[in-house]
Amino acid sequence: DAGVIQSPRHEVTEMGQEVTLRCKPISGHNSLFWYRQTMMRGLELLIYFNNNVPIDDSGMPEDRFSAKMPNASFSTLKIQPSEPRDSAVYFCASSSDRVVLFFGSGTQLSVL
């Protein structure tokens, strides 16, 4: 299995632009997580899906952030409009048991 696949690996954008991050979980995994990692705040859970349904989005910082999982093999995290404080590494992770997480390589987002 190729593991969790995220794209793009790097994204540089200007403040106010829309950013879309993509994730393909491991086949057969029914849970998907979006995390954000910064030096100041560490690894923070943004949202968690189980069987394509959002279960907990309490970690989403504000309405500018939205996430979707239209099917079992694809999820997006969208930021609109983006701000410099959104700069971070965004990780997607999937799991078959909601306990052991397998992380993707991450997207390094820089908002100028």
Add this chain to the structure above:
Amino acid sequence: QKEVEQNSGPLSVPEGAIASLNCTYSDRGSQSFFWYRQYSGKSPELIMFIYSNGDKEDGRFTAQLNKASQYVSLLIRDSQPSDSATYLCAVNRNAGNMLTFGGGTRLMVKP
């Protein structure tokens, strides 16, 4: 108080020594405890997990859990320079809940 606390380090140990990484958590209802390793610029990867009080060994790694003291640790025996990374402690309340991560401890193993 943070839910999961770790000393950010860096913790520096000589090659061949035992590295001891510590983690405390605030939620007494926590049931599962995990150690992830993250190399610089890479994603976290699971090293091991522990559910019961006591020790759990896997190769050079030993996880120790003391629920009464709300304390979990990771021992790395015969430390190697390749063990140099940030080690993240994570806990969750039960299988239906999400992992909460600590800030991580940076370990440096010097040849």
